[in-house]
Amino acid sequence: MRTSGLAILLIILGTFLTSTAQIFYKTGADRLSLSFVNMLTNFYLPVGVFIYILAGVLMLVAFKHGEVSVLYPIFATSYIWVMLSSRFFFGEAFNMHRWIGVGIIVFGITLVSIGGNKKKEQAIESGEVV
Amino acid sequence: MATALWSIVVVLIACVLGSFGPIYMKRGSNGLVFKAKALAKNKNLWIGSMFYLGSTIMFIPALKFGEVSVLYPIASTSYIWVSLLSIKLLGEKMNWVKWLGVVIIIIGVSFVGLGI
Numbered sequence: 001m002r003t004s005g006l007a008i009l010l011i012i013l014g015t016f017l018t019s020t021a022q023i024f025y026k027t028g029a030d031r032l033s034l035s036f037v038n039m040l041t042n043f044y045l046p047v048g049v050f051i052y053i054l055a056g057v058l059m060l061v062a063f064k065h066g067e068v069s070v071l072y073p074i075f076a077t078s079y080i081w082v083m084l085s086s087r088f089f090f091g092e093a094f095n096m097h098r099w100i101g102v103g104i105i106v107f108g109i110t111l112v113s114i115g116g117n118k119k120k121e122q123a124i125e126s127g128e129v130v
Numbered sequence: 131m132a133t134a135l136w137s138i139v140v141v142l143i144a145c146v147l148g149s150f151g152p153i154y155m156k157r158g159s160n161g162l163v164f165k166a167k168a169l170a171k172n173k174n175l176w177i178g179s180m181f182y183l184g185s186t187i188m189f190i191p192a193l194k195f196g197e198v199s200v201l202y203p204i205a206s207t208s209y210i211w212v213s214l215l216s217i218k219l220l221g222e223k224m225n226w227v228k229w230l231g232v233v234i235i236i237i238g239v240s241f242v243g244l245g246i
């Protein structure tokens with residue numbers, strides 16, 4: 001089965017949303033208190049859950065249009081989002097090691113996508129004579 | 131903080147279990163219909179969700195008792211298990227380029243783990 005570009009994009013978007021949802025959970029949990037006012041106005045947790053469900057729906061649609069062995073490694077883009085958010089949201093210090101790691105991860109994901117779209121294998125799968 | 135052996139074992143088990151999640155979600159996506167009844171009857175979605183939930187529940191306490199530099203790379207072996215399971219259970223095909231990509235991802239995750 002050929003993994004469509006749309007499926008890949010949906011997984012990237014879905015992973016981004018999942019990482020965003022986690023920021024909402026963390027913020028919501030940090031601000032959680034058992035006061036009446038808090039219960040009414042602490043919207044972070046429910047918003048986080050909503051984003052999480054939305055991400056799940058997108059990823060489910062993506063799975064329909066591609067191979068799991070190509071799409072699942074793309075979940076590793078979550079490391080990119082976590083790195084960016086820790087740097088720009090939570091003000092953590094720049095760490096060269098981590099950024100190199102993220103670069104290597106992106107390279108690995110790219111290889112998996114390339115490997116998943118080898119023309120010869122798709123031709124064999126679709127029954128053409130090679 | 132040294133990494134407790136039990137946390138390594140738990141992370142490994144959680145990661146293998148969790149790898150069944152995407153496999154069943156993929157199966158569930160094949161006949162996907164966005165209607166309440168159809169979704170409720172989609173057994174593969176339920177099974178996949180259970181695997182995801184179960185593995186997450188195992189992961190979270192284990193992560194507290196171990197260093198990220200050890201546990202992250204172990205958790206990233208999920209890309210290997212998912213690839214293997216996709217061959218066995220979904221009839222997908224792997225090739226050396228995809229495997230190389232998976233290995234490189236694990237190396238990248240190890241860098242990230244060491245950098246924290």
